[in-house]
Amino acid sequence: MITLNSPLPLGHGDAVLAFDVGGTDMKSALFAGDGTMLGLTRTPTPLAGAETPQAVVAVAREIAAGYAARFPEVTPRAAGILVPGLVDDENGIGVFSSNLGWRDAPFRQLGEAGLGMPVAFSHDVRGAGEAEFRLGAARGALDAAVLVIGTGIAGAFFIDGKPHLAGGYAGEIGHSIVIPDGPECPCGGRGHLEMLASAGAIVRRYAELSGETLDGARAVLQRAQAGDATAQAVWDGAVYALALGISQVVTIIAPEVVVLGGGLAQAGPALFEPLERTLDGMLTFHRRPRLIGAQIGEDAGLLGAALRARDLSATTEHGA
Amino acid sequence: MITLNSPLPLGHGDAVLAFDVGGTDMKSALFAGDGTMLGLTRTPTPLAGAETPQAVVAVAREIAAGYAARFPEVTPRAAGILVPGLVDDENGIGVFSSNLGWRDAPFRQLGEAGLGMPVAFSHDVRGAGEAEFRLGAARGALDAAVLVIGTGIAGAFFIDGKPHLAGGYAGEIGHSIVIPDGPECPCGGRGHLEMLASAGAIVRRYAELSGETLDGARAVLQRAQAGDATAQAVWDGAVYALALGISQVVTIIAPEVVVLGGGLAQAGPALFEPLERTLDGMLTFHRRPRLIGAQIGEDAGLLGAALRARDLSATTEHGA
Structure with missing residues (x-):
């Protein structure tokens, strides 16, 4: 894990605000010009139905005012906002979030009006994935996949050095069919990863x-390690399905690196060793990706938001 | 089908040579500055084991000399060569072809020495796919997949307006696992599309x-249409597997368009109608691609080779 209180890994650039909005909490931080993260704060995500985007921006505005008072020497030039759901980065629209209740919310416009500065807007997993791609485990790769495996599974794909967006629809690897006659998914599909x-x-x-x-997948793993055959079968089944999902990514986009993050990836060798073996058994002439654990910790989203904000600020200054 | 004897669809540009090398035949043509295809010829692919690349280039050189004699007013500025197997476009290397027997063959270098002009080198399906992407069924899309379904299945993927290469490893959708416990593949895998x-x-x-x-998939389809339940089950199974393969592409890269070419796509509505229905039943919130039949005929490879040669010639002239 990289310690985010050090000036690294963001490096030097404009000071920026970063907001990572989750289903229950939103995290906020101010990044100074030398890359130091200041005033990291976690507040409940304000839930206001269709008005949630406005409420989120109002909270962000309050937090920004607090930073201005506490850190008067740091003047942010842009802000990055990440949200879950279906996100249209290019047009700055929160297309849909079932948990947070919005549809076609003009986040970038609301954010720019509320914060009084340029706003970069993106998806939470794409943002966190971008931090891994540019600063963490996938640094130096041209084609990479970042899979975040927690309560659900989401992905961010990078192709030829850039995030692949497809209008916000790319990377839904969690909802790819790996076992066609597998269990039903709440989304309406079947056999999804x-x-x-x-x-x-x-x-x-x-x-x-x-x-x-049990209280979490780690507890299931511990049972398996203690000799519980049922727990072992469940763990093996998950590894098999994950290998199938990664094999799809390998045949279609052939990334050099697949980064695994989220809670499950913290199982370390108990996940990576059987996964590597199972995947290797599935592939033949395909290009084998390196499987790597995420290197940036739980603040990858904030770091991704900061990266996007700095990109935007650099573009704006250069007159685009 | 576009009639390739008309100046369209290639349009105006430099005159170029185009070679599409297959497992049994190689096709050659000269494209004039107005886009007209001249002297289309099909000759046996010279098979000479590890020396096959040299033999192919020798044949190409003879054919080019024939064009120079027959069409003295058309002076090609560059050539495009497409081959099957695993191809590294960027380095101009034929990495591997099991049918044609080469490994790490420096095709671009051999072609430039033999033909005395700049040579663009690529993969046969990526070349044909590029013709569909730039001039045919996927024209205007940013993100598209072209699947060629014949004896085998291969794909070409276009992301953000450009072919996705991944060092030649991208697009192996034919060797993606769609039914994990399905039949073995000669490549060593199992359940491949x-x-x-x-x-x-x-x-x-x-x-x-x-x-x-029977003599071909079309004959199986005809049996199904005549009421043969076994033939119908086989056809339905193929449609189901194809929908699974396309659903993987949809969840991972979310193309706007999926173009289906090759012999099987010529079945028309008997393929497209059940495929569209089956795919629709598998997808939920995903972006639904348009499914379209290939529009450029069997000469798509030559056209793709010509496109690549023209791109190269334009770059060379502008001093890059």
């Missing part, structure tokens, strides 16, 4: 087979 | 179930 290999799926599957609901 | 949905697979599967080997 997220239903088989996410931390949530591991807990659910173990409960179905054993009748016992 | 190509083993389930190619024209070859349809004939093979029907023979397994009925004991009768």
